[in-house]
Amino acid sequence: MKHLIHIFLLGFLMYGCKSKQGVHLGDSPDSTKHRPDFSIAFGSCNKPGMENVFWDDILQARPDVFIWGGDNVYADTDDVSEIEDFYKAQHQVPGYAALKEQVMVTGTWDDHDYGANDAGVEFPSKKGSQNAFLNFLEVPKDDARRLREGVYSSQVLTKPGGTLKIINLDTRYFRTAITPDKREGRRYRPNTYGDGTLLGETQWKWLENELNTSKADFNLIVSSIQFLSDLHGWEKWANHPHEVDRLKKVIVASGAKGVMILSGDRHISEFSRATVPGLPYPLIDFTASGLTHAYTGFSGEENPYRIGEVVAQNNYGHITLDTDTKTVRFRIMGDGGKVLQELKQAY
Template sequence: MRNIPFILVILLISVVSCKKDKKFVLSFGSCNNQNLPNPLWEPLLENKPDVFIWGGDIIYSDTYDMNVMKRNYDRLKNDSSYIFFREQMEIMGVWDDHDYGLNDGGVHYSKKDSAQLLFLDFFDVDVKSYRRKQQGIYHSRVFKTGRSSIKIILLDTRYFRSDLEKDPSGKKRYIPTRNTESTMLGEKQWAWLQEELENSTSQFNVIVSSIQFLSREHGFETWGNMPLEVERMMNLIKTSKASGVIFLSGDRHIAEISKTYIENSEIELVDVTSSGMTHSYESFTSEPNPYRVGEVISEKNFGVLIFDLKNNQVDIEIRGEENILFERYVVNY
């Protein structure tokens, strides 16, 4: 050290401090029809994200014909704007029903294994990857920032999901099921998730679910259609002691931020919904959600999460065309 110029020592200390205090920016979005223009690629880049996460419905391809699905993926993958976008950062994602291949589809979709291979091809997953051998697209990734890290856990809410219970009154599409055998993730994925959370040493753990976790009264697809699975997830988060758990979701063609506290704990749980990117529920008026923070955004939108690792804080933003800020919520851990 004595042979290093004093000014260089100062610079080295500054570099280490910057890395330690660096903010990590995560962006995400869902519901992207490959046949429609996406006006959000440029404003997304303005936020300088470290990673972009697809929240599902990357393409719209309800089909049993895998040649059709491949053409739809290729159309997006070869789009010049998306090519430039994906060259700028890491991109990850989960599927929802329309890129899975069947509207509101679950365990009984007969083409799910073929659809999984096309999904992995879209993300250029290595041909030798374990992800090409397992059933379902779930996986995780840890991003290190200085001495801290952020774990991103991507769930598959389609491959194993049991049939939903339709509302016999016709007032809603689905109602909470009384079937104790119903599952959202399947036992193998549940066991994997338990290990991911219990063994996590990350400061923040982001769980990506294509469908909403907290908002559950609207009658469409939601974790709330399987109350026992919601309870199981809450208990797992509490007993695993994983820190800074945040849910990301899509599907609904609206954006909203929901929060609650896990029963008998001080754990604040937030679910950030961002949808859709090429088309949104512009005629939205209202729907119940006792967990909602702020307003529902019915214009095209994307989500941005800014992780302040030094202060253990997350700045959650919903943004739209021209990078306009629709909604903001700050979580302190």
């Protein structure tokens, strides 16, 4: 078990139910002015057939929302009926069944829900897979996601103290080819600058609008793959380096408050932080992976943006946001509510 690591950062912001329309959340009877306004749990890399010890812990944390970060059920097949069976199996996990009855659930998918390892725009069953994923999240039949390509979405959560916007990205449906890397211990290297897309132009325009029009106190962008960590040889935003630059520019130009990124995929958990020119607070990418299995043999990997240490054991992410003090507390959580690592950021 790793020792608890407290990391305190300062970065002051200098700017002053499951539907897109938003969710209004009342304070609990025992809440006080010192209780954080929003509590979010999220996780990735989950197999319904493996033991998952976290659902009761997550319920006890009393989150306002649980966010799936991708690789939610490991449905690696192009047979949509089989994909649906994996989702049904997850619904039958007692702890998860209890959670979704009491807590709002949202999120995105990754390749092992989409249907094939590292798959992108070329995957032949993507339309059927999208429908299965939306059914898993119990998305209403009249939701915009039922009428368009891709599972990207946004929700606005409102409490008396302020608002939180969750922006779920789809890094699968539109992602074009990435460049293989034949070096040992690596699978991909960055594309030539300007070559290919991760989000596709339609989703890019949507994302720009979501940030440009956001009035929320905090904005969470959910990406199934890591955004900041850029030196490893696996899937990452940095395989499309021009789109990394584009997202940074979009965030800065929007003036959106308290933008942060959540990611999964890696079977390890870590905090990454970057200074972005023109952004009056650090950009944080919180990776939490995985719920049922982790890369316990992890022996090191360069990440110039890492804050603290890598956690290579089963875990989930917990975030609390205080709209009064404009602070966010990020925690990597182990079994039994044990905090494995923590970061506190002022915005």
